[in-house]
Amino acid sequence: MSLIPTTDRLLLGPGPSPVLPRVLQAMTAPQRSHLDPDMLALLDDLRRRLHGLFNVNAEGIAFAVSGTGSSGLETAVANVVAPGDRVLCIVTGYFGDRLAQVCERYGAEVTRLTGEWGRAIDPEQVRVAMEHAPFRAVTVVHAETSTGVLQPVQAIAAIAREHGVTSIVDAVTSLGAHPVDVDGWGLDVVYSCSQKGVGAPSGFAPIAFNAATRAAAKSRSFYLDLPLLEGYWIKRGYHHTISTPLVYALHEALAVIDEETMPARSARHARVHGEFVGALAEMGLSVLPPEGERLWTLNAVRIPERVTDEAKVRVALRDTHGIEIGAGLGPLAGKVWRVGLMGAGATSENVQRLVAALKTEIG
Numbered sequence: 303m304s305l306i307p308t309t310d311r312l313l314l315g316p317g318p319s320p321v322l323p324r325v326l327q328a329m330t331a332p333q334r335s336h337l338d339p340d341m342l343a344l345l346d347d348l349r350r351r352l353h354g355l356f357n358v359n360a361e362g363i364a365f366a367v368s369g370t371g372s373s374g375l376e377t378a379v380a381n382v383v384a385p386g387d388r389v390l391c392i393v394t395g396y397f398g399d400r401l402a403q404v405c406e407r408y409g410a411e412v413t414r415l416t417g418e419w420g421r422a423i424d425p426e427q428v429r430v431a432m433e434h435a436p437f438r439a440v441t442v443v444h445a446e447t448s449t450g451v452l453q454p455v456q457a458i459a460a461i462a463r464e465h466g467v468t469s470i471v472d473a474v475t476s477l478g479a480h481p482v483d484v485d486g487w488g489l490d491v492v493y494s495c496s497q498k499g500v501g502a503p504s505g506f507a508p509i510a511f512n513a514a515t516r517a518a519a520k521s522r523s524f525y526l527d528l529p530l531l532e533g534y535w536i537k538r539g540y541h542h543t544i545s546t547p548l549v550y551a552l553h554e555a556l557a558v559i560d561e562e563t564m565p566a567r568s569a570r571h572a573r574v575h576g577e578f579v580g581a582l583a584e585m586g587l588s589v590l591p592p593e594g595e596r597l598w599t600l601n602a603v604r605i606p607e608r609v610t611d612e613a614k615v616r617v618a619l620r621d622t623h624g625i626e627i628g629a630g631l632g633p634l635a636g637k638v639w640r641v642g643l644m645g646a647g648a649t650s651e652n653v654q655r656l657v658a659a660l661k662t663e664i665g
């Protein structure tokens with residue numbers, strides 16, 4: 303008997319999100335090797351689409367790192383941060399802390415600017431920190447998946463620029479759902495993943511460097527070295543054996559985004575998030591962040607006191623209703639459920655299905 307699943311599971315956790323049949327289908331197209339002309343033409347078009355999605359001009363670069371979102375994180379850090387550099391890491395959740403840890407591993411002298419889990423940071427705190435000491439870079443998570451909070455990256459990047467500090471932005475849970483605008487917002491390096499708002503399976507980390515950060519990139523990592531990666535993506539020399547089916551899937555997912563258009567896609571995510579929060583309110587439930595700081599993609603739902611075993615509810619949702627939601631991370635474990643409504647998963651039907659199942663399980 304094969305262990306490969308044959309039944310559907312509605313993926314409404316923190317990621318991966320559901321993948322459209324046409325994207326899954328693309329993965330079964332005939333195989334090409336990593337230097338085949340067909341593959342190189344596909345990679346050129348993939349880069350073109352990513353330039354559009356990130357809004358980064360031709361002096362900068364947008365492409366996809368082979369690896370999950372964490373490989374994008376590490377590529378950003380590896381190419382910007384050198385041993386001894388001072389880096390300001392904004393930590394208001396689990397993934398902000400991961401960025402700080404990776405900067406430390408790359409030898410940075412890290413200052414953590416910590417904020418409450420579940421709230422956005424006040425950009426003025428960033429200004430104060432930068433006026434206090436010189437930093438090489440600042441790290442910030444646009445969409446903090448552990449808390450469901452959208453951070454004001456545009457304001458933070460503007461302050462960073464005034465101080466000559468390079469901004470490293472994690473857009474893992476925002477790209478393809480919330481607007482992300484590298485050139486318009488003055489961001490320096492931004493990375494994401496393929497499996498959330500973008501709508502492909504995991505395995506790629508779309509990433510964008512603006513012109514200045516691209517030109518200055520220098521890395522101790524071989525696999526994540528930007529000039530070497532450009533050597534493959536642009537100069538067409540072997541660097542690593544990119545995954546053909548994953549390229550097909552990412553390309554198809556980007557085609558879906560271009561067909562829908564980002565403004566319409568963002569509006570869909572905002573609307574579906576609003577429907578979910580409204581339905582929660584009718585059940586007497588709420589999300590952790592205050593209005594105005596909430597992600598559309600990830601809802602951190604406060605677990606009501608009447609639920610004594612939250613894990614049992616998640617298991618029932620999965621095994622009885624075929625729906626996956628996520629548990630809380632770190633200090634929010636046992637306090638919130640994480641419900642992702644992103645990519646192809648952000649639909650009114652999915653909200654209705656989840657709300658009906660939740661009503662059955664917790665009343």
Ligand SMILES: Cc1ncc(COP(=O)(O)O)c(C=O)c1O
Nearest residue numbers: 370371372397447472474475495
């Ligand atoms: C904000 C954020 N950053 C980084 C990551 C790491 O991505 P991956 O698990 O794809 O390596 C995640 C994963 O969920 C995330 O939510």
